[in-house]
Amino acid sequence: MFVGNYWWLVFPLMGVFAAVGNRYERSARRRHQRRLEMLHAKAEVRAARRGQVLPPYGTAGVPTQAPATASAATEVPQKVQLQRLFDAHDEITRRWLEYELDVAKLIEFPAMSDGRQPLTAAFLRARHAADRARPASADAKLTAEDFAAYRTAVTDYEVAFDVAERDARRLKDTGFTDVERHRLDTAKQLLSVAVDQAATPAERQLAYKRVRRELDGLIALSDDAIEVLETKVSLELPAASSSGRDTGGPSLSKAGTPEADGAGGDALRQAQGAQPGAEGAQPGAHPEPQAMPAPWPVPKKS
Numbered sequence: 001m002f003v004g005n006y007w008w009l010v011f012p013l014m015g016v017f018a019a020v021g022n023r024y025e026r027s028a029r030r031r032h033q034r035r036l037e038m039l040h041a042k043a044e045v046r047a048a049r050r051g052q053v054l055p056p057y058g059t060a061g062v063p064t065q066a067p068a069t070a071s072a073a074t075e076v077p078q079k080v081q082l083q084r085l086f087d088a089h090d091e092i093t094r095r096w097l098e099y100e101l102d103v104a105k106l107i108e109f110p111a112m113s114d115g116r117q118p119l120t121a122a123f124l125r126a127r128h129a130a131d132r133a134r135p136a137s138a139d140a141k142l143t144a145e146d147f148a149a150y151r152t153a154v155t156d157y158e159v160a161f162d163v164a165e166r167d168a169r170r171l172k173d174t175g176f177t178d179v180e181r182h183r184l185d186t187a188k189q190l191l192s193v194a195v196d197q198a199a200t201p202a203e204r205q206l207a208y209k210r211v212r213r214e215l216d217g218l219i220a221l222s223d224d225a226i227e228v229l230e231t232k233v234s235l236e237l238p239a240a241s242s243s244g245r246d247t248g249g250p251s252l253s254k255a256g257t258p259e260a261d262g263a264g265g266d267a268l269r270q271a272q273g274a275q276p277g278a279e280g281a282q283p284g285a286h287p288e289p290q291a292m293p294a295p296w297p298v299p300k301k302s
Contacts, residue, residue, distance in 0.1 A: 034163070041159045078147065082138040085154050089130060092161050096127070101228045103211070103221065107188050110219050111168035111175070119164040126160035129153045180218055187214035195232045208233045
């Protein structure tokens with residue numbers, strides 16, 4: 001009876017199922033396209049090291065020899081080739097540390113620190129593999145197999161970072177809810193105050209604490225990133241202000257009073273100036289002793 005009365009629901013349900021299937025198919029095509037791009041990027045890097053040039057991605061063709069002579073590459077000493085690989089290895093690590101140690105970049109591109117992302121996880125595995133295969137120095141004597149293994153590890157490391165960086169810049173904060181994105185925006189604004197040297201020490205410390213609170217549960221900051229951020233927050237601050245931050249109270253100057261340029265110092269000076277009998281006197285100064293009157297002369301007996 002129900003089917004006979006609501007048979008017309010079959011047509012909208014077919015449209016819904018078709019839309020879901022098309023969306024899944026497009027997602028699968030995008031994943032497959034990213035895999036093909038990653039494989040082609042790897043092939044380009046390897047061909048460049050062999051002195052060859054691959055045809056552009058998506059076109060047919062065979063690799064051609066680069067204008068430079070390929071025989072010259074084989075004559076380069078192993079020490080020079082290792083040094084080049086070291087430079088490429090260190091450059092990739094430097095680019096990665098720009099994300100790992102810069103909290104502002106982590107907020108802007110959180111996928112670069114999220115090991116749950118497949119491409120980020122692949123990059124981290126490639127980084128560990130390159131670090132393990134790296135020789136102790138450029139003077140190390142490697143066999144042909146070990147040298148080829150390290151060269152391949154650096155190539156995979158470079159390609160994996162490029163692909164992970166491209167994916168992180170594409171995703172940005174799309175993996176968070178509206179409430180979480182609002183917290184990230186708040187943390188970004190507070191971070192600009194925390195590292196602003198024009199702000200007072202109290203404002204910078206308060207902004208730093210709020211940044212940590214807003215990012216808690218959203219982005220995992222490494223110990224090195226926290227140390228770099230704390231260094232930026234405490235930059236150009238007097239040494240006494242750091243001791244006040246540790247104790248949680250106002251910073252004290254050498255004389256034991258709050259800093260003269262802070263609000264606490266002004267309030268204390270006003271309170272001291274309002275005390276009875278202290279008008280016009282400097283805080284902490286002792287009153288001058290008043291001169292006693294001369295005694296009345298007593299006449300001598302005749």
